[in-house]
Amino acid sequence: MKVLITGFDPFGGAKINPAFEAVKLLPDTIEGAEIHKLEIPTVFKKDGEVLAKAIEEQQPDIVICVGQAGGRSDISIEKVAINLMEARIPDNEQQQPLNQVIFEDGETAYFATIPVKAMVSKVKAAGIPSSVSYTAGTFVCNDIMYRLLYLADKQNKNIKGGFIHVPYLPEQVLDLPIGTPSLSVETIAKGLEAAVAAAVTTDEDQNVAMGTIM
């Protein structure tokens, strides 16, 4: 089995992106599956092109993209990607789309096809906080997740795909408001490894309650 795992490059003036920093620390095999790592540009549309090329070349069974969710405290496994580009800041090529669809012929949304609950459970079993998230936002993280699931839906029915959001690194929050959470890159990498392990080994997702109360 092959897993392609990606992380974005730094954006918004940052010098580092915890996503790819953590991805780089992953071992080369997890639960017997080969792990292929890829850095993706924080650029609408181009992110999907780079990803599609890698999928074409590597033919992975599972594709998991990883991005930074500044302000979150845990490893959040995303459930859904929506057909929307709505940027509050410019991407790395100065694009700032507002209220635009990603693909005219795409669904309004796609659900992740990786086992999100099993992944949350496995990350927590590794001692690292984790939850299912029901929004990947509207910036490039949602964009790549949507493009991945669109591609899988249209062309590569056998690929399981999804997205994981990770917190800031401690060094990123030094000048942010007191109270902003962070986790070390080692902790994040350990969480990602557990999540990938669950994706590799789980046939059917768990039937435990991981919803919201609103």
Place this chain on the structure above:
Amino acid sequence: MKVLITGFDPFGGAKINPAFEAVKLLPDTIEGAEIHKLEIPTVFKKDGEVLAKAIEEQQPDIVICVGQAGGRSDISIEKVAINLMEARIPDNEQQQPLNQVIFEDGETAYFATIPVKAMVSKVKAAGIPSSVSYTAGTFVCNDIMYRLLYLADKQNKNIKGGFIHVPYLPEQVLDLPIGTPSLSVETIAKGLEAAVAAAVTTDEDQNVAMGTIM
């Protein structure tokens, strides 16, 4: 023009739901539109049946459902409803669906058809914090929003629909962790009135950035 605005009844052991308490305070007309108010049971599926019946009888032009988002600090206008029931607590008839679709023949998601950005801007212009939210959760709030937009999509193409989440009332947070936000029912009602006014008077939504940075 007719607006149907709904609020849920109390749930999860609470004695009050800020949603319908605030809805009750709305005037009978806003920007010339008739305002019809309806309390909806916090029950999966039945919420949609009660709503469908009221729509059938009243033939509104705009339908806005309102619910409580405990822990949020502002009036949040929801952008998207997803085809998922995933309850962390039982509803008011002891149902607790996990990972179930709402309608087999529904889209994975529907976007709100009310002008969410114009509504946010108008609420803020009234001096009340507001934002676009990209998740209505997975409990009954998302459920009613999805059922509304499904119904509009399948049968009532001319209805504009959407959902608004409101914070706790001050009296609800007395024994919750210090730091839990709340707003008075009068403030919430004032925010809802501004949001409805924007929905009534806006033909095309605004083109301002209201996305996320993740």
Place this chain on the structure above:
Amino acid sequence: MKVLITGFDPFGGAKINPAFEAVKLLPDTIEGAEIHKLEIPTVFKKDGEVLAKAIEEQQPDIVICVGQAGGRSDISIEKVAINLMEARIPDNEQQQPLNQVIFEDGETAYFATIPVKAMVSKVKAAGIPSSVSYTAGTFVCNDIMYRLLYLADKQNKNIKGGFIHVPYLPEQVLDLPIGTPSLSVETIAKGLEAAVAAAVTTDEDQNVAMGTIM
């Protein structure tokens, strides 16, 4: 019985300070006590001079100063003032003291002499969130509280004194990060009225647990 209640003027570039806005809404008598209201400049040292003059003239039995705690969600009754001026931003006369004592001959700290727990309980009984706080910060709020309690300790043994922190108003958080709490000026005023009522009517403070778990 006479109560002197003060609120700071706006600072840090703000156009409004919720403290004095709420104080202005208080009735002229609470539980039979005369309420005297005073706006205080957000200026180290001068705040205390203005307060001392008013105390001299009015001879109040109780003095309660009120200030803004941006980011807090409730009416917090302060327990302690410390002998420290440490400003992160300049005050309204461009002073920015660092690590300076307020009075060379003052105690390191003074405890409030108003019944802080009874006040918290009464505010909560009015349906408004409240807690005891164990830090009034190091800016002008702590400064006035310290100067008040120093004065009472040195000269006016019979005055009961203390400080109340209040949240932002909704209109102040429109452009602050999503999640920043606020309360309407009416809600804050209602909370202050309950707090003052408790101060006026309580002889001995309550013996209930209002500590921290750290």
Place this chain on the structure above:
Amino acid sequence: MKVLITGFDPFGGAKINPAFEAVKLLPDTIEGAEIHKLEIPTVFKKDGEVLAKAIEEQQPDIVICVGQAGGRSDISIEKVAINLMEARIPDNEQQQPLNQVIFEDGETAYFATIPVKAMVSKVKAAGIPSSVSYTAGTFVCNDIMYRLLYLADKQNKNIKGGFIHVPYLPEQVLDLPIGTPSLSVETIAKGLEAAVAAAVTTDEDQNVAMGTIM
């Protein structure tokens, strides 16, 4: 030079306390100073007796106590300890004092005598979030800090003393509300080491602004 650094044992039903877990990871010397480590019982009064005995035996130059501040996100260096025991939960010997002084003949408060700002700066320079805190709470953390500074004030004028609060470990927040911050024990230990290094090497504290804006 000798540094005595202490951490509390687990309390409130927890199986672990990040304070002593991190202390255990410290090296035996930091900037040339000998590091002595001590676990302290989470028990009012007894905490101080255990500490006093260790000080008597070891004659340290610097004493830094460390405790858990569940919910905080950074390494916070405490500025002040107050003469108050006010417990929201029982300690490890089922004591739950309310509104009691620690020492009848003690000051209302003592300021830390370690260089709090230099310590914050050094922890941040190591890439770990840190801030000065102006409340150590009212439970056993404040208790030990107060007893340490009282002892230094009354008997051991040459000891520099203070307290550091650390966040939860990731494994402690698995079932706490989403959003609760944590840091790995390695990150916390690295932060403590930087803080101790600053305490050992700093003669005069920094003159930079680390106050509040309330």
